[in-house]
Amino acid sequence: MKSKPFLFYPVVLFLFIFLVDKIFLLPIFHDEFLQAGNSVFYFQRKVLKERLLRDPDLKDKKLALVFGDSRSYPFSELGIPEPHKKDWSLYNFSSPQGIPMNSFIQFQEILESGVTPNFVILSLSPEAFDDSKGFILSPFLRMGCDKNCIETVWEDVPSKEKWYYFLDHVFAIRSVEFNLSLFSSRLKQGKLREYKSAYNQEYQLINFTKGEYLMYGVHENPIEKIKNDTVRIGNLYMRSFVLGKSQLPYVEAFLKLTKEKNIKTLVIWPKVFPGYYSYYEKFQVKEVWWNPIEVMAKQYGASSLNWNQPNTCDLFNDASHQSALCFVDQMKEIWINYAER
Template identity: 85%
Template sequence: MKSKPFLFYPVVLFLFIFVIDKIFLLPIFHGEFLQAGNSVFYFQRKVLKDRLLKDPDLKEKKLTLVFGDSRSYPFSEIGIPEPYKKNWTLYNFSSPQGIPMNSYIQFQEILESGVTPDFVILSLSPEAFDDSKGFILSPFLRMGCDSNCIGTVWEDVPFKEKWDYLLDRIFVIRSIEFNLSLFTSRLKQGKLKEYKSSHNKEFQLINYTKGEYLMYGVQSNPIEKIKNDTIRIGNLYMRSYNIGSSQFPYVEKILKITKEKKIRTLVLWPKVFPEYYSYYEKFHIKEVWWDKVETLAKQYDAKTLNWNAPNTCDLFNDASHQSAFCFVDQMKEIWINYAEK
C-alpha cells in the first residue's frame, strides 16, 4: 500500500492553527487591548465603575445611573437643568448593544461595591429582546461578561449563543474579534500604543467625562441619508423580528432591586426615526413588547416614558439615534417629572 501523507495535511494544519490561536491567551490580549468601537466602550465602562466608586461628590450629591444601549449615550450630567444640577451627579453606563443582561450585571456590581443610586434611568430598545439574532448578545458575552457573570446568566443564554461562547473558549481569536486591518494600519503608522487606553483617543474622548458620548450631536442629517439608513437597519434588526425570553427576567431583576431599595426608576423607550418606527408597527412592538414592559414597571413602582409619540423631538443623527440636541429638553422633562417629583 502506498503511503498517502497528504491525508494528514488537514490534521497538521488544524493543529498548527490551534497552537497559533493560543497566542491570544496571553494577558496582553485580555486586559487593555483596545481595538475600536465596542471594545473601547466595554473597557471604559469598567474604568468608569472604578471612577464612580472613588468620586468624592457622592458624599454631597444625589446619584443618577443610566443603563442602556447607544440610544442613551447622550444622557449627561451637563444636561441636568438648573436649579437641580448643583445637587446631582450622573454616570452613564450605556454600552454598545447594551442588552438588559448587561445592565443588570453592571448595576449589581455597583451595588455590591457599596454605592446605591438615588435615581436610575433604564433605557430599553425592542431590538435587544430578539433572541433569534445572535449578534445582539455577542458584544456583551464577549466583552462585558466574565466567568462570574457567565455563571449568573448562562441558563438564560439561547442555545446558539452558548455554542458560540464555547467556540470562543476553544478558538480564542474569535472571542477578541481580532481586527487584522486595524492591526496592520497601526503597525504601519507606528501606533501600536493605541491598544492601550493611555494612547487611545477614542477611549480618552469617552473617558473625559462620566460615560456620555455626544457623537450624535449633529442637529440634522439629510433626510435622504436617514431614509437609506432606515432601510439598512430595518433589514438588519427587524427582519423576521421575534420577541425572545432571555432579557425580560433581567428587566424584572433590576426593577425588583430598585423597588426593594426604594430607588426612583424611569424605564425609557428612546425615539427612533418615524419611518423606522413603521417597522415597529409592522411587528406590533408596542403591543407585544412595550405593554409588557409597562406592566412590569407598574408592578415594581417604576415610571415609564415612551418618546415614540407625537410632539417629541424630531431631530435625528440616523434612523436609530436622535440628535444629542434633543436631550436638552428631554433631560429637563425627566428631572422635573421623574427625578425630583
C-alpha cells in the first residue's frame, strides 16, 4: 500500500496548535495579564477588595458599597452631598457585564473578610437575566470566578455556558480572551509592559480612586449618534428577551445577606435611552422582570428605585448608559432618601 503521509498533516497541525495553546496556562497570563476593558476591570476589583480591607478610614467612617454592571460605574464618593460626604467612604465594585452572580460572590467575600458595610447599592439590568445570551456570563466566569466560586455557582450555570467553560480549559487562549490586534499594536510600539498594572494607563485611571469610572460617560452625545447605538445594542441584546433562571437566586441570596447583617440596601434599575427602553416595552420587561425584583426587595427589607421614569435625567453617553452628569443629582437623591434616612 502506497504511503500517504499527508493524511497525517491535519493531525500534526492540530497537535502543534494544541501544544502552543498550553503556553496560556502559564501563571503570567492569569496572575496579571491586562489587555483592555474587561480584564482590566476584573483584575482591579480584586485589588480594590484588598485596599478596602486595609482602609484605616473605616474605623471612623460609614461604608457604602456599590455592585452592578457598567451602568453603575459613576457612583462615586465624590457625589455624596454635603454635609454627609465627610462621614462616608464609598467603594464601587461594578464590573463589565456584572451579573448578579458576580455581585453576590464579591459581596460574600467582603463580608467573610470581616467588613460589613452600612449601606449597599445593588444595580441590576435586565440583560443580565437572559440566559439565552451566553456572552453575558462569559466575562465573569473567565475573569471573576476562581475555583471556589465555580463550586458555588456551577449548579446554576446554564448548560451552554458549562460547555463554553469546558472549552476554555481545553483551549487556554479562550480563557484569557487574548486580543491579537492589541498584542500586535503593543509589540510594534514597544509597550508590552502595559500588560502589567504598574504601566497600564487604563488600570491606573480606574485604580486612582475607589473603583468608580467617571470617564466612561462624562458628556452627553448627540441624539443621532445615540439613536444609531440604540439599533446596534437593541439587535445585540434584545433580539428577544427570555427571563432565565440562573441569576434570580443570586439576587435573593444577596438580599438575604443584607437582611441578616441589617444593612441598608437599595436595588436600582438604571435608566436607558427611551428609544432603547422601547425594546424593554416590547418584551414587557417591567412586568416580567422588574416587578418581581421589587417584590423580592421589599420581602428582604430593601428599597427599590426605578429610574426609567418620566422627569428623571435625560442625558446619555450612549443608548445604554446615562451621562455621568446625571449622577450628581442621583447621588443626592440616594443619600437623602435612602442612605441617611
